[in-house]
Amino acid sequence: MGRLWHLFHALPGLHRGLILTVTLLVTIALLxxxxxxxxxxxxxxxPLATRQALEFTxxxxxxxxxxxxxxxxxxxxxxxxxxxxxxxxxGLSPQTLYAISQLPQAGKSLTRIMPxxxxxxGFASGELAQLRYQIDxxxxxxxxxxxxxxxxxxxxxxxxxREFFAxxxxxxxxxxxxxxAGLSPNQxxxxxxxxxxxxxxxxxxxxxxxxxVLYEQDYIDGQYAGDGDILVAEFTNQGxxxxxxRYSDGNYYDDKGNAMRKAFLRAPVQFNYVSSNFxxxxxxxxxxxxxxxxxxxxxxxxxxxxMAAGDGTVIASTYNNLNGHYVFIQHSNTYVTxxxxxxxxxxxxxxxxxxxxxxxxxxxxxxxxxxxxxxEFLVNGVHRNPRTVKLPESRPIANSERDAFTKLARERLAQxxxxxxxxxxxxxxxAQ
Numbered sequence: 001m002g003r004l005w006h007l008f009h010a011l012p013g014l015h016r017g018l019i020l021t022v023t024l025l026v027t028i029a030l031l032x033x034x035x036x037x038x039x040x041x042x043x044x045x046x047p048l049a050t051r052q053a054l055e056f057t058x059x060x061x062x063x064x065x066x067x068x069x070x071x072x073x074x075x076x077x078x079x080x081x082x083x084x085x086x087x088x089x090x091g092l093s094p095q096t097l098y099a100i101s102q103l104p105q106a107g108k109s110l111t112r113i114m115p116x117x118x119x120x121x122g123f124a125s126g127e128l129a130q131l132r133y134q135i136d137x138x139x140x141x142x143x144x145x146x147x148x149x150x151x152x153x154x155x156x157x158x159x160x161x162r163e164f165f166a167x168x169x170x171x172x173x174x175x176x177x178x179x180x181a182g183l184s185p186n187q188x189x190x191x192x193x194x195x196x197x198x199x200x201x202x203x204x205x206x207x208x209x210x211x212x213v214l215y216e217q218d219y220i221d222g223q224y225a226g227d228g229d230i231l232v233a234e235f236t237n238q239g240x241x242x243x244x245x246r247y248s249d250g251n252y253y254d255d256k257g258n259a260m261r262k263a264f265l266r267a268p269v270q271f272n273y274v275s276s277n278f279x280x281x282x283x284x285x286x287x288x289x290x291x292x293x294x295x296x297x298x299x300x301x302x303x304x305x306x307m308a309a310g311d312g313t314v315i316a317s318t319y320n321n322l323n324g325h326y327v328f329i330q331h332s333n334t335y336v337t338x339x340x341x342x343x344x345x346x347x348x349x350x351x352x353x354x355x356x357x358x359x360x361x362x363x364x365x366x367x368x369x370x371x372x373x374x375x376e377f378l379v380n381g382v383h384r385n386p387r388t389v390k391l392p393e394s395r396p397i398a399n400s401e402r403d404a405f406t407k408l409a410r411e412r413l414a415q416x417x418x419x420x421x422x423x424x425x426x427x428x429x430x431a432q
Contacts, residue, residue: 070122070123070124070129070130071122071123071124072120072121072122072123073090073120073121073122073123074118074119074120074121075089075090075118075119075120075121076116076117076118077113077114077115077116077117077118077119078115079115081113081115082111082113083097083101083110083111083113084097086113086119090121092121092128096128099149099150100131100143100150103143103150103151103152104152105141105152105154106131106141106143106152109133109135109141110133110141113133117133117134118133118134119131119132119133120132120133124145127145128145129144129145130142130143130144130145131143131144135154137157137218137220137225137226138156138157138159138218138220138225139154139155139156139157140154140155140156141153141154141155142154142155157220157221158220159218159219159220159225160218160219160220160222161216161217161218161219161228162216162217162218162219163214163215163216163231164182164214164215164216164217165212165213165214165215165416165419165423166178166181166182166183166212166213166215167181167210167211167212167213167419167420167423168180168181168210168211169208169209169210170205170206170207170208170209170210170211171207172207173205174188174192174201174205174209174271175188175271175272177211178191178211183213183215184227186227187213187215187227187230189270189272190227190230191211191213191230191233191235192270192271194230194233194244194252194260195233195235195242195244195260196265196266196267197260197261197262197264197265197266197391197394198237198240198242198260198262198266199235199237199242199266200266200267200271200386200387201266201267201271202267202269202270202271202273202274202298203267203274203296203298203387204237204238204266204387205237205271206237206238209235209236209237209238210235210236211233211234211235211236212233212234212416212419212420213230213232213233213234213416214230214231214232214233214412214415214416214419215227215228215229215230215231216228216229216230216231229246230244230246231245231246231412232244232245232246232409232412232413232415232416233416234413234416242254243255243413244260245405245408245409245412245413247397247401247405247408249401253396253397253405253409255409255413256396257396257397257402257405257406257409258393258394258395258396258397259394259395259396259397260394261394262391262392262394263310263311263331263335263355263391263392263394264309264310264331264335264337264355264377264386264391265307265309265310265355265356266386266387267298267309267375267386267387268298268306268307268308268309268337268339268373268375269298269300269304269305269306269307269362269373270305270307273300273301273304273305273362274298274299274300294376294383295338295340295374295375295376295377295383296374296375296376296385296386296387297372297373297374297375298362298372298373298375299370299371299372300362300371300372300373301362301371302343302361302362302363302364302371303343303361303362303363304361304362304373305358305361305362306339306342306358306359306360306361306362306373307355307356307357307358307359308329308337308353308354308355308356308357308359309329309331309337309355309375309377309386310329310331310335310337310355311331311352311353311354311355312329312330312331312332312335312337312352312353313329313330313350313351313352313353314327314328314329314330314347314348314349314350314351314352314353314359315328315329315330315336315349316328316349317345317347317348317349317351318345318349319365320366321366321367322366322367323340323341323366323367323374324340324341324342324363324364324365324366324367324368325341325342325343325344325345325360325363325365325366326338326339326340326341326342326345326366327339327342327345327347327359327360329353329359334379334380335377335378335379336377336378336381337375337376337377337378337386338374338375338376338377338378339359339360339373339374339375340366340373340374340375340376341362341363341364341365341366341368341371341372341373341374342360342361342362342363342365342373343360343361343362343363343364343365343371344360344361344363345359345360346358346359346360346361347359347360377389
C-alpha cells in the first residue's frame with residue numbers, strides 16, 4: 001500500500017488529478033442505488049400477474065348507508081274493527097290513515113279487513129315506515145314511507161298447480177261419498193253446481209250412482225294453499241252419464257261441446273239442505289199418500305234459501321191461505337216457475353231476477369203439515385215434472401273454438417278414463 005502511495009506521488013500533477021476524479025466518480029456510482037433497486041423499492045409488493053387478476057375478479061366494494069332496523073308491531077283485527085280503529089290503537093294519525101287509504105290497492109284491500117287477520121306495522125324513530133298485510137296465501141300488500149308520502153307494492157308468491165283424482169260410488173248420499181273420496185266441501189258444491197242443470201241432487205240421487213273427477217289444488221312454497229279448478233268430471237245418475245270439461249274461457253261443456261249451463265236448474269234448492277236423498281216414494285206433505293201431484297216438494301229446514309230456477313220476471317209475490325207466501329216467475333213466453341209456502345219473500349212483483357238468485361226462504365205457511373217448498377214448473381201453462389222435462393238446448397261452444405276444445409276434451413276424458421282404470425285394477429287386485 002505504501003509503495004502504491006509513493007508511485008502515485010511520483011506521477012505528474014495532471015495524472016494525479018485525473019485518477020482522483022475517476023476514483024470519486026466510481027465511489028459515487030457504487031453508493032447510489034441501481035435503477036432496478038429503485039423500481040423494486042417503489043413497486044407494488046403484489047406481483048403484476050396477481051394484481052391484474054385481482055383487478056378483474058374482485059368487485060368494487062360498495063359503501064352503503066346502514067338502514068335502521070324497524071320496530072315491528074303486530075295488530076290483530078278485532079270484531080267490528082275498521083282500518084281507522086286499528087290505526088287509532090296503533091297511535092297513528094288520521095293524516096297517515098288518509099294518505100294510505102288513497103293508494104289504489106291499499107284503499108281496496110284494507111277496507112275489507114276481517115277479524116283474525118293481522119296487520120304488521122314497522123316504525124322508525126316513532127314514525128310509520130312500513131305496513132304489511134297478507135291479503136291471501138299468495139299476495140302480501142307492502143306500504144312503505146316514501147318522502148312525504150307512501151308507496152305500495154304487491155309481493156306475490158308463485159302458485160304451483162297439482163292435479164288430483166277422486167272417484168266414488170254413492171251408497172248413502174252424495175255428500176258422504178264425496179267426502180270419503182277426499183273432496184273438500186267447496187269442491188263438492190262446485191261439482192253439484194256443474195251438473196246441476198242435468199241432475200236434481202236434492203231428490204234424484206240413488207244408491208249405485210257414481211262420479212269421477214280430475215281437479216287441481218294450489219300449493220305455495222310446497223304447502224297446500226287452496227282448491228283449484230275442476231278440470232273434467234263424469235257423473236252417472238240412474239243409468240244416465242253426464243260429462244263436463246272445463247275450457248279456457250272458464251266455462252264447462254259436455255263431450256260434444258254443448259254448454260253445461262242451461263236455461264233452468266233442475267232444483268231450486270241446494271241439495272245439502274234437503275233431507276231424504278233416497279226416498280223415491282215420497283209422501284204427499286198434506287194427504288200423507290204416495291201419489292203424484294202438480295209439483296215437487298223439498299223438505300228442508302225453515303229459512304233454507306230458495307233460488308230462481310232461471311232468469312225471468314216476477315209476476316206474483318204475495319200471500320194467501322192456501323199457498324202461504326209464494327212467488328211466481330215468468331221465463332220468456334213459454335215457462336213459468338212457482339215457489340210456495342215460503343217463510344219470507346225477498347222479491348217483488350215486476351222485478352227481474354237471475355238464475356240462482358235467492359228469491360225467498362223456505363217455510364211452512366199456508367195449507368201444509370210441515371215446512372217444505374212446493375215447486376211447480378209449467379210449460380205453455382201445463383204442469384211438467386221439472387226434474388225430467390226436456391229443457392231448451394244449451395248453447396254450443398263457438399265454432400272458432402271447436403277444434404281446440406275437441407282436442408282438449410279428448411285428452412281430458414282420456415286422462416279421467418285412465419285414472420278410473422287404474423283404480424279399478426287396484427280394487428280387483430285387492431279383492432283377489
